[in-house]
Amino acid sequence: MHLPPPVHPDRSGLDEGLLKAVVAGAARLTPEQSFEIHERMPLETLGFWADRRCRALHGEALRSYVIDRNINYTNVCTAKCTFCAFRRDLGDEDAYVLDRDVLLAKIEELAAIGGTQILMQGGMHPDLPLSWYVELLEAIGSRYPQIHVHAFSPPEFIEFVRFFDPPGDTLHEKVRAIMEPLRKAGLDSVPGGGGEIFADAVRRKIGLGKCTAEAWLTVMRVAHELGMNTSATMMFGHIEGIADRIHHMELVRRWQDRDLADFARDGGGSCKAFISWPFQRENTPLGRVPDWGRGEGDDLSEPFPGDVVAQLDGSGSKDLHPQFGRRVRMAGASAYLRTQAVSRLHLDNIWSIGSSWVTMGPHIGQVGLRFGANDMGSVMMEENVVSSAGTTYCLNEPTLCRLIRDAGFVPAQRNNEYDLIRIHDGPESPDLAIGDWSALRAHRLHQQANREVDGPRNATVELTVSDAGSA
């Protein structure tokens, strides 16, 4: 029986005794306490506590990564998220749907370098029938049974409900009617793409045509009920307030409590990981919104509009500030590390916190391992979505391992279940086997087409945040 640790709402979030209990898993933070920590705790102190909590869960020695491939089977999308540079309309010149053979060839390449999973997401394409997805999953499963299929984020499932009109009286039943055949055909787990920010006022501004938070969480509940694991994500550093970020984490924690209580005994799944990353603005409509302080009439002595609107219970109304949604507050390195560290402390029932180095750069991602993250995300062979919005970092497996080792840990390759499958503590480790690092500098994604690879294990592959996909 899952019993969450007790809360102590009378204590300050800065109370050392409370934080020691949180580290030990003997207490949990209230949203008010996490907000207080975010706003008032010095960054290095926050990192210290998040790191201690991470070490209590994951030990002192190992930090992980995964080798997978991000396959975006289509860029056609019925939604019009203002932060998205990837989507296309049906009929656009560069709209695509990947042929099955092309898609299978990508998986073949992944298998050849020891990859263990694909992260497969759209676009939400209105003309693909359910049989297209079922047959695709069956084809993948029959040819590559060793590859874990982590696919179709909650917004895609909600659009599947709209496209396919399955039987059922509730959204839960309708999602289940679609997820069951996909599960049977080979779907292994559901990625947490499309989380963005759950608070309705923010979601309505940035995720046009995208599902509500409740619908998002319902999809994950069905996945857990069917025995599949999931992840949760948050994209921050745009129009939202700090309280919106805490509210987002609180919803993830609350639904995880409920699903663990309802399904864990009967072999149910759970949310395994939380990954957050800052909004990338290039080539996106939201990116053209002025930064707070640079718009006409802005007064930096006044609070950021998102903070005026945001409420810890998610009830904020856009009417509370005339400039809400018309100004952004981008997140830099310290804002990123602060948010990630709070997520480690607040999300006491989530096993893994991923470091989002792909958006912040490899070295901030590395520092993230000292701010509560236990996982450096993915070694990927392909990335189409974050790179569309201007982020161009990429690394190979040896470099990723070196980053983890230089941060003071032994790198370990994991699978989608977060089991460690290769611990790199010997001379044959991908990083320790490299004699000349001059040829292994991080490349830019736009160079990937011209790059030569020098063998399967040392193949230069691209990395990004696991689950950052599109939909």
Ligand code: SF4
């Ligand atoms: S983020 Fe995903 S759901 Fe939103 S427009 Fe882009 S592809 Fe579509």
